[in-house]
Amino acid sequence: MTAKYIFTSILALLLIILCSSCENEIPFNKAAKPPRLIMNAFINADSTNNVLLLNLTGSTVISDVTDATVEVRINDALVESPQPIPFPTGDFRDTQKRFRITSKFNPGDKVRIDARTGDGVHHAWAEVTVPQPPLPITQVDTVTIPVNIYDNYYENKLRFRITFADHPGEKNFYRLVLERRACLEATLDGRIPKDTLVMKQNYKIITREDMVLTDGHPSMSDNDNSMFDQPLNIYGIFDDSRISGQTYTMTVYMDTNNLPYLFWSHTLKREWMDCYVRLLSISETDYQYFKALNVIDSDAYDATLMEPLTFASNVHGGVGIVSISTETSVKLNLSDKAYDSYQ
Template sequence: MKKNLFILSILASMLFPACENELPYMDKPQAPQLLMNAFLEAGKEENTVSLRMIEADKQQADYVSNGSIVVYVNGEKTETAQVDKGYRSFGDPNCMLKTSFRPGDRIRFEATAEDGQYQAGCEVEIPLPIEDLIRVDTLRTQLRGSSSMMDCMQYKITIHDRPNEKNYYRLIIEENTYRVSSETGTRYGPFPFYPEIINQEDIVLTDGHLTTADDDKFGILDWTIRNTNNVFTDGRFENGSYTLKVYTSIPYIRELNRKDHFYLDVTVRLLSLSQSYYRYLRAMNCLDSEDYNETFMEPVIVPQNVSGGLGFVGASSEQRVTLRMVDRPPLW
């Protein structure tokens, strides 16, 4: 949603009639470069790494015709993963890593493409998760929307900060549906769904900029960027505990088959992030937001940690709690 940009442009023309905004010219890389992106999760059976080629005169990156990544964990080589052209994620061939990473592991990637013509590398450490389990309390309630009250689920999530260090976190709420066939007993799923997290009432997730549903209508000069990635630091509860308060839509079964047994679990995930990963997701909050206006706001700096090429590799570990929210037996 754009916040009355027409009104802002009129105000700007009135306040700064003779002002010119000059931006320095940033030349593009002249030679093709290897682009490497990945978001590693501790304990995951498979992690994917995307390898692509990017050139100065092209708007989009190209697939690599051949490429590989050598993986080192704590200084020891664990595998060499080749680009799998048969596997597509968002249209990109990926390297599928079979190495399972653990919190505290130091990971190094050495990537090559086009018969070794291009190389890129990256090092990242898997952060440690919080030590104590998170506690989740739920409540079915109502929240004021843009035009009326809406039914929603409230989550109060109590977390305990890792002591004596600066920590970076991300909150994810995941719904997983399972179906058990009444005829064969076969279980299908999980079928994941990520509901939008409404964090407008939480001082930590909004960084002190609490909002309401009326802000879009009346907040003409409100340039707050929504924290859609739900990332935060321990700056307001360092070495202590804090209870996040957020909302989602009411979890419900989307299947209409009345003969099968359906379950729906909600998993509350608290990811511990590296500092660079936190900064990357904060930058994505701006770049993906319709509220961001490059004329009136500071430029967004997207971190990159790939040497010899371009891209970003992030790492996370997590604590999670799973709640059974729906248990619907066969209706006939």
């Protein structure tokens, strides 16, 4: 699992505290008893380094799973019994039980993951069919332009125009992820010079101008009145209802520069910035789950005026979501500068 999926999983765990589950939704239920097993995983089918998170729901906070086993099956055959990742040492103790999944998944595979607690009380499982990957991204154009943030205030942003085609003859759900990696390579000044590499990642994108990402309600600034009627598409999800079987060019923005900073004395050797443009195929359950997260994270939910918010779930015997995505991606080098002197 990549870093962007880990932070989403942690947030998701907090959001489903005090929940009980029906077959397809996780309704908010403050009085949910007894505790239920929480399973969360956002698995990249192309990776052999993914993580499953386990916890128990509680009356006030989520609780730790101290003893559990996990089994991974592909097409009904047991392929892996992941071992728990050791807790970090020191004062900080992660309350999540984490299991590293190293199996390789292929499009069309039927994947089932079972989790059981050692006392035999809890057994939760999820079954997912690995989706076909999106068609290749055919073109990515970038340019730095001023963007209206609010009223007449403008900031320079990096605009991406990403061209791809939708699989014809089927219903598809997608997620667009832009991962920008800003890196510094330096030699620390001291008695024993030491090379170091500092990397800062950024995933935040501005989606408000794109017709598909706003579900037909684009806006030219953050304070456009129309934006109050819908949540921001923070997680870049969309379906193919507006582009079915067609080629489409999607428009999003990112900050232009956000290099990390070294606080200690150093000799700067090189700085560069890459961006990974990733288009993911996801399930309809994933799509509905991230749609609910968009409502929460863009502060568009008002519990006093709106119906109770529910989160899609594919976990049986517990709560949470197990997602497996496939992707197509393009790597862009946005800048690269080498230094021959102290900076």
